[in-house]
Amino acid sequence: MNSFLFAWRFGWPFLRKYKIRLFWGIGLGIVFGLSNALFIFAMKSLFERLTPEPVPAAALVQEAPPVHKKTGIVPVAWENYLKEKTAPARVWGGRTADALLPRWGTPLTTTQITGLILLLPGLALMRGGLGYAGSYFMKWVSERMLNDMRFFMVKKINSLSVDYFNRSKTGDLTKRINSDTDAIYYFVNLGVTDLVKEPTTLLGIFISLAWLDWQLLLATLLILPATVLPMGILGRKVRKASKSKNKTEVKFSSLLVEMIANIRMIKAFSLQELMENRFFRFRSEMIGYNMRMAKATEMINPLVEVFASLGIGIILVFVFFTHREVSDLVGFLTGIAFAASPLKKLTKVHLFCQNARISIERLQETMNEKPSVTEPTHPLPFPGFQREIRLDNVSFAYKDNQVLRNFNLVIRRGEKIGLAGESGSGKSTLVNLLFRFYDPTVGSISVDGLSLKDISTTDLRTQMALVSQEVLLFDDTVSANIALGRVGATQEEVEQAARAAHAHNFILEMPEGYQTRIGERGVSLSGGQRQRLSIARAFVRNAPILILDEATAALDSASEAEVQKAIDELAEHRTVIMVAHRLSTLKLCDRILVLDKGCLVEEGSFDDLLRKKALFASLAARQGMSL
Numbered sequence: 001m002n003s004f005l006f007a008w009r010f011g012w013p014f015l016r017k018y019k020i021r022l023f024w025g026i027g028l029g030i031v032f033g034l035s036n037a038l039f040i041f042a043m044k045s046l047f048e049r050l051t052p053e054p055v056p057a058a059a060l061v062q063e064a065p066p067v068h069k070k071t072g073i074v075p076v077a078w079e080n081y082l083k084e085k086t087a088p089a090r091v092w093g094g095r096t097a098d099a100l101l102p103r104w105g106t107p108l109t110t111t112q113i114t115g116l117i118l119l120l121p122g123l124a125l126m127r128g129g130l131g132y133a134g135s136y137f138m139k140w141v142s143e144r145m146l147n148d149m150r151f152f153m154v155k156k157i158n159s160l161s162v163d164y165f166n167r168s169k170t171g172d173l174t175k176r177i178n179s180d181t182d183a184i185y186y187f188v189n190l191g192v193t194d195l196v197k198e199p200t201t202l203l204g205i206f207i208s209l210a211w212l213d214w215q216l217l218l219a220t221l222l223i224l225p226a227t228v229l230p231m232g233i234l235g236r237k238v239r240k241a242s243k244s245k246n247k248t249e250v251k252f253s254s255l256l257v258e259m260i261a262n263i264r265m266i267k268a269f270s271l272q273e274l275m276e277n278r279f280f281r282f283r284s285e286m287i288g289y290n291m292r293m294a295k296a297t298e299m300i301n302p303l304v305e306v307f308a309s310l311g312i313g314i315i316l317v318f319v320f321f322t323h324r325e326v327s328d329l330v331g332f333l334t335g336i337a338f339a340a341s342p343l344k345k346l347t348k349v350h351l352f353c354q355n356a357r358i359s360i361e362r363l364q365e366t367m368n369e370k371p372s373v374t375e376p377t378h379p380l381p382f383p384g385f386q387r388e389i390r391l392d393n394v395s396f397a398y399k400d401n402q403v404l405r406n407f408n409l410v411i412r413r414g415e416k417i418g419l420a421g422e423s424g425s426g427k428s429t430l431v432n433l434l435f436r437f438y439d440p441t442v443g444s445i446s447v448d449g450l451s452l453k454d455i456s457t458t459d460l461r462t463q464m465a466l467v468s469q470e471v472l473l474f475d476d477t478v479s480a481n482i483a484l485g486r487v488g489a490t491q492e493e494v495e496q497a498a499r500a501a502h503a504h505n506f507i508l509e510m511p512e513g514y515q516t517r518i519g520e521r522g523v524s525l526s527g528g529q530r531q532r533l534s535i536a537r538a539f540v541r542n543a544p545i546l547i548l549d550e551a552t553a554a555l556d557s558a559s560e561a562e563v564q565k566a567i568d569e570l571a572e573h574r575t576v577i578m579v580a581h582r583l584s585t586l587k588l589c590d591r592i593l594v595l596d597k598g599c600l601v602e603e604g605s606f607d608d609l610l611r612k613k614a615l616f617a618s619l620a621a622r623q624g625m626s627l
Helices: 002-049 058-062 078-102 111-161 161-167 170-221 224-261 263-268 272-298 300-322 324-366 427-434 459-460 478-483 491-500 504-508 527-542 556-569 606-612 616-622
Strands: 389-400 399-410 416-421 440-447 464-468 546-549 575-579 591-596 599-604
Touching: 002 111, 002 170, 002 324, 002 416, 058 399, 078 111, 111 170, 111 324, 170 224, 170 272, 170 324, 224 263, 224 272, 389 459, 399 427, 399 556, 399 575, 399 599, 416 427, 427 546, 427 575, 427 606, 440 591, 459 504, 464 527, 478 491, 478 527, 491 504, 491 556, 546 616, 591 606, 591 616
Parallel strands: 416 575, 416 591, 464 546, 546 575
Antiparallel strands: 389 399, 389 440, 591 599
């Protein structure tokens, strides 16, 4: 029950907006469960009518005898009271049954024949209709809840800062969004449905059996605790196996993502067998955990059937000792048969709750995450970049790794700034801080006198365009990928941007031109073509600040020349911050900043830095450049 309440409290915020249909589903499930009792009375009534001695309906209103005919047991007061209060209803029911159903030894009428044929199918149709309607409403609600929950998780993950993704695994994130939300879906669609239907089914059955013979029911219920006891034991086993399985599934999902993303490297280094062995090992572990869960789950049906059979044996013994009537025995056996299925489903509901609890705990971990870069509560209006970007005494560290130290810089509008230095000197970190992917550990960054912390990140980033070494494209059309630069860009603007990026001609040569799908990560394009689409995206954005992060580092010399021409056109009339490994691309910069271990060690024009014969000159010499 604790696991159910835990899962229900988590799911209710997503279910609340659909509460009307949810309550309809629950209500119909309750009626469905209670309707099962009608089968018990129907079977008892049919067997009574097969008895050669008819019992007149009027006899039902006679005062109950002080002693039970068969057992000699004196009825308790509440039995006599109950019979007295329900006498009119029982008389009406008896007369109606006599009119609609035949009795042994009396002439058959057409109405009675029709009633006999349609009684059980009619009850089954009513029960099936209630079950269908209740399940439909619960399915309708759970599907929408699942969609809302996944959307909420995607929105939550998108709200988190870049550092969260640096310490998270892609496979783990996809599992939280897909598999963990699925567990909540099954809990609502199947678990809640069964937890409504099956207890009410059992309640209806037990009430009807108590009505028939409460003493016989008590004898039957002696075996119920032995049926419920295994639920707790098996539930703990499932929960433990589910936790271990989740950890292995995360590793497995991450391995698949890495294998697909790095397939060229795997083939180049002949790592297929190594990856396959890892795949097999994780799958073997998952098989082990699945089998533990299967053993616990599949053990439920045999246990319930064994205890139900034992209950039938107890009923038969009790019937023999007390000389109960055959119609009572048939009614009870019908009730036991109907009770077996709800008991099985209820034990599985317990397992659903255990699985849901594990997934909810994982989802709550993500929901409880707080972005390290937060939006201002009341952002200041920012009309656009006009004057300068200023970094004052900026320091930054990734945990214990100090990347920037006491960095000061002023970038004026229209200025072209180059960033040079060894790998790990802090160049890309500086770009990340300008985009406010991170906040400085010490110091501040401002634009036109406004701290980045006081400006909406959306307002800030609309003023910036990024062209990086790693070109990120989606499995969509050429046009759609370029239009990502600015939401709402027209086709005319997309084509104009492609022409400016020197991409228009090769796009027209593609099978469907701008409507050609380029495949995942743009695999159908060359490196130069992908980079020119990235530049076209920056043209569409038309932002006053352009940041180039090793934009040509991965290209061959021919592609680099084409791309550099497009970059030069893009950089015109813009403030440019250029990170470059190939120092020759920095020649046209107004200033070049040289970083070493997070500190600004040199500053000047390209020729001035070469003449200084310091770090920049040393880096340039390695690339065959000198005065």
